[in-house]
Amino acid sequence: MSFSPQSRVWIYQSDRKFTSTEETEILNKLAAFTNQWTAHGNELLAKAEIRYGFFIVLTVDESxxxxxxxxxxxxxxxIKEIEQEYHVDLFNRFNIAYKVNGEVVVNSKEDFETLVNIKQVTPETIVFNNMVQNLAELETKWEVPFKNSWHSTVFAHLL
Known part of the structure; x- marks a missing residue:
């Protein structure tokens, strides 16, 4: 199934990594949902995936x-049902995800700020921009160096 680069995406970031069992169960729930997802009776061309064990990505091709x-x-x-069932936080926009040695780490805004302060997070650290709007942006602007992200404007006073 091929999706247009303009397909809309929604990213929900967990505050902890899903276990492999949880990931399988959640993917099954998401698949059941996207297969019957409709808008005013029209079937939506949709898919769901989990990336890095932390990010639920919903994609809808609106063509x-x-x-x-x-x-x-x-x-x-x-998503709220998944949140409750698996005791994760999927709506906290103040949790910040970034990579350390290729592994995804999620921290609170305060902890992240401390890491920037003590130079554990550098301008080159890869951060996740969960505000991307479409598939093209997901592929090109989701994982970006801290210095090229919205994060760097929020934490500019520390750089």
Whole structure:
């Protein structure tokens, strides 16, 4: 199934890594959801994946049918159910994900700020920009060096 580069994406970042069992169960739930996801009765061309064990990525190709408020609400409900069932936080935008030696780490904004302060996070550290809007941005602007991300403007006073 090929998705247009303009397909919309939503990224939900967990505050901890899913276990392999959890990942399998969650992927099954997501697949069941995306297979029947509709907008005003029109089937949406959608897929869901988990990247790095931390990120749930929902993708919808709107070239066939556009996403509506109701269809977005139904996806948010599903994510909230996953959050409760697996005791994870998927909506905290103040948790910041970055890479250390190729491994994803998630920290609170305060802890991340400390790491920037003591130069454990450098301008070259790869951070995740979960505000990307579409598939093209996901591929090119999701994993970026700290110095090229919105994070660097938030923490500019520390650099």
């Amino acid at each position: 066939q049918a556009g996403v509506t408020g109701c269809s977005i609400d139904s996806s948010v409900r599903l």
